[in-house]
Amino acid sequence: MPDPKSSRYMKSHEWAALDGDEVVVGVSDHAQHEITDVVFVDLPKAGRTISQGEAVAVVESVKAAFDIYAPVSGEVVAVNDAVLQNPGLVNSSPHDDGWFFRVKPGNPGELDALMDSEAYEAFLKSEAPAS
Amino acid sequence: MVSFHGWELPVQFSSIITEHRAVRSAAGLFDVSHMGQVFVEGPGALALLQRVNSNDISRLQDGRGLYSHMLNENGGVVDDVIVSRLAENRYLVVVNAATREGDAAWIRRAAEGFDVAVEDRSEALGMIALQGPLSEKIMEALSTDAVALPRFGAMKLELFGRSAWITRTGYTGEDGFEVICARELATRAWQTLQARGASFGLLPCGLGARDTLRLEAGYLLYGSDIDGEHTPYEAGYGWVVKLKKGEFIGKAALEKQKTEGIRRRLTPLKLLERGVPRSGSEVVFEGEKIGTLASATFSPTLQAGIGVGYLNRPELPAGTPLSVTLHGRAVAAEVVEGPFYKRT
Numbered sequence: 001m002p003d004p005k006s007s008r009y010m011k012s013h014e015w016a017a018l019d020g021d022e023v024v025v026g027v028s029d030h031a032q033h034e035i036t037d038v039v040f041v042d043l044p045k046a047g048r049t050i051s052q053g054e055a056v057a058v059v060e061s062v063k064a065a066f067d068i069y070a071p072v073s074g075e076v077v078a079v080n081d082a083v084l085q086n087p088g089l090v091n092s093s094p095h096d097d098g099w100f101f102r103v104k105p106g107n108p109g110e111l112d113a114l115m116d117s118e119a120y121e122a123f124l125k126s127e128a129p130a131s
Numbered sequence: 132m133v134s135f136h137g138w139e140l141p142v143q144f145s146s147i148i149t150e151h152r153a154v155r156s157a158a159g160l161f162d163v164s165h166m167g168q169v170f171v172e173g174p175g176a177l178a179l180l181q182r183v184n185s186n187d188i189s190r191l192q193d194g195r196g197l198y199s200h201m202l203n204e205n206g207g208v209v210d211d212v213i214v215s216r217l218a219e220n221r222y223l224v225v226v227n228a229a230t231r232e233g234d235a236a237w238i239r240r241a242a243e244g245f246d247v248a249v250e251d252r253s254e255a256l257g258m259i260a261l262q263g264p265l266s267e268k269i270m271e272a273l274s275t276d277a278v279a280l281p282r283f284g285a286m287k288l289e290l291f292g293r294s295a296w297i298t299r300t301g302y303t304g305e306d307g308f309e310v311i312c313a314r315e316l317a318t319r320a321w322q323t324l325q326a327r328g329a330s331f332g333l334l335p336c337g338l339g340a341r342d343t344l345r346l347e348a349g350y351l352l353y354g355s356d357i358d359g360e361h362t363p364y365e366a367g368y369g370w371v372v373k374l375k376k377g378e379f380i381g382k383a384a385l386e387k388q389k390t391e392g393i394r395r396r397l398t399p400l401k402l403l404e405r406g407v408p409r410s411g412s413e414v415v416f417e418g419e420k421i422g423t424l425a426s427a428t429f430s431p432t433l434q435a436g437i438g439v440g441y442l443n444r445p446e447l448p449a450g451t452p453l454s455v456t457l458h459g460r461a462v463a464a465e466v467v468e469g470p471f472y473k474r475t
Contacts, residue, residue: 037148039429040407040436042458058458060407062147062429063339065458084405 004029004095008071008114011123015095016071016111019102023072023111026099027059027090030124035061038090043079043101050076050103052110057100059090072110074103133338136228138165141337150340151431154303157332158263160324161341167231167253168311169224169238175245176220183241183380184214185363187373191216196223196283196298200363200371201237202381206388207359208366210234211351213300215285223285223296225258225309227353241380257317261324262307262344264474265331270308272327273297273320277308291316302341304348304472343428346437349399349470355410356397356425356439364388365441366397367469396445397425399469402436402455406462413456414440414464416447424455430471436462437471 002017002024009015013031017024032038040060050056050070057068079101083089089098105111115123133142140162143150153159171180180188186199196215200208210230215223226234235251242249261270267278274288280299287296293313301307310320325333342352351357357366362385364372372385402408408427413420427438438455447453449468454461 036143036146039148040405060429062343062407062431063142065407065409 002026002095002099005117007095008111008116009120009123010069010071010114012069014068014071016114018111021104022077023074023103023105024099025071025101025103027068027094028120029094032091032094032098035059035064035066036091037061038087041083041087041090041100043084044076046076046079046101048076050074052107059087068100070103071114072103072105073107074105076101077104078102135165135338138228140165142339143337144335147337147339147343148431150334150336151343153332153334154263154305154336154340154344155432156264157334158261158265158269158328159303159334159336159340160321160328161260161262161336162257162317162321163260163309164257164314164317165228166258167226167228167234167251168256168258169226169235170250170252171222171224171238171247172220172250173245173247174220175242175247176222179238179242179245179247180214180222180224181377181379183238184212185372185379185381185385186214187376188214188216188222189376193218194285195281196285196300198371200357200368201234202363202379202385203359204381204384205359206362206364206381206384208353208357208361208363209237209359211353211357213283213298215296215298217285217287217296223311225298225311229354255314256311257314257320259310259317259321259324260301260307261310261328262301262303263305263333265328265333266305266307269324269328269331269333270297272323273310280308291319302348302350303344304350304470304474305344306474342426343431346426346428346439347430347432347470347472349472352426361397361441362388362393365393365395393445395422395441395443397439398422398442398445398447399437399439399467399471400453400455400464401433401467401471403463403465406436406455406457408436408438408455408457408462408464410438412438414442414453415456415461416442416444416451416453421453432472436464439469
């Protein structure tokens with residue numbers, strides 16, 4: 001499954017990884033730490049066409065709900081039923097078993113334009129509260 | 132950290148669910164120093180407390196407490212409190228942070244004509260709640276006498292050379308204790324309990340777990356579930372109203388409501404599908420919006436969404452199907468008997 005090092009990232013903490021000609025989407029380890037106990041995940045239906053930046057999924061903890069934005073445009077070709085049944089997978093395996101959905105990308109250039117893991121790490125450092 | 136009525140309080144130390152489970156299976160420690168402590172003392176103490184409380188304070192023996200509502204003239208709830216009789220003519224009233232100053236003023240105003248002193252000592256006192264089935268074993272580190280307290284028992288003691296109070300009370304639905312001591316000694320009390328509790332699985336707990344635990348246990352959150360606009364009858368807490376005890380503020384309004392019946396009721400409901408209901412979520416019955424949720428969350432014990440809301444169909448029995456609107460979608464739910472959790 002996707003290697004966090006070679007995945008791409010959004011500032012809203014979604015990761016996107018190319019797998020064959022599809023893009024797998026989830027949320028980063030940093031995000032799951034911030035959200036803490038995930039108790040509910042709502043995903044787009046397979047077959048739905050989504051646009052980059054569109055709120056397409058919801059992740060909820062005990063205290064709050066978080067929108068998940070599409071990292072790329074395209075058609076949703078598969079969703080992770082396991083994470084719907086067991087939302088805790090987002091916490092225990094954010095980059096692997098806790099993936100959300102797979103997209104057939106409409107515009108391959110969108111993925112390349114996202115942050116790579118180094119840029120994302122730097123972004124997280126810049127976001128971290130001064131201590 | 133979040134701001135809560137002027138206090139900086141942690142939502143969680145580890146995670147809400149981890150802390151919640153620790154309290155249900157072992158023990159948890161909460162800093163509840165934001166709670167207020169008002170001491171009422173003097174020959175007129177009982178008469179004053181009877182006047183400002185819906186529950187019957189005269190039933191208290193020394194060293195016992197009870198849960199009560201203070202009401203306004205309309206029968207609305209000024210605050211929900213625990214009143215303990217420390218000695219004859221000496222009572223401790225534990226009040227909520229949000230309402231503390233108002234409560235003290237309310238009691239003082241009602242105290243005119245009574246031979247009584249009302250002292251709000253909240254600023255000088257800290258408060259720590261130890262909650263969970265293993266609380267007794269951990270409390271021994273602070274006081275072996277406290278372990279003998281019955282449910283809602285209260286005692287005064289010397290702790291680290293200063294006056295302190297321990298009550299067998301809490302807000303989680305589990306056995307537990309609340310320790311009230313000089314604020315500068317609260318850290319020491321916390322550390323003592325934490326050190327003893329470590330081997331029992333005690334975890335420090337934040338506001339998040341405090342809220343999921345109390346909602347499962349059917350306890351009210353002042354400002355969300357009750358306020359000056361809602362009566363104990365509407366909140367499903369008629370048992371704290373003792374109409375036969377004599378006069379008290381709000382009695383006439385409650386007698387009237389009891390005769391006429393309530394038009395809305397704080398109703399517990401549970402989701403039948405996946406989803407997390409939130410405070411403010413709409414409740415729909417037979418295509419009609421009949422209320423919104425006052426408090427709601429994901430219940431770690433039931434592994435389901437739960438909530439309570441004032442529904443303008445107070446007669447709906449447990450098992451009634453309805454829906455809660457979440458993210459624009461109707462999610463199936465049903466009315467249930469409260470509380471959501473009862474310790475066995």
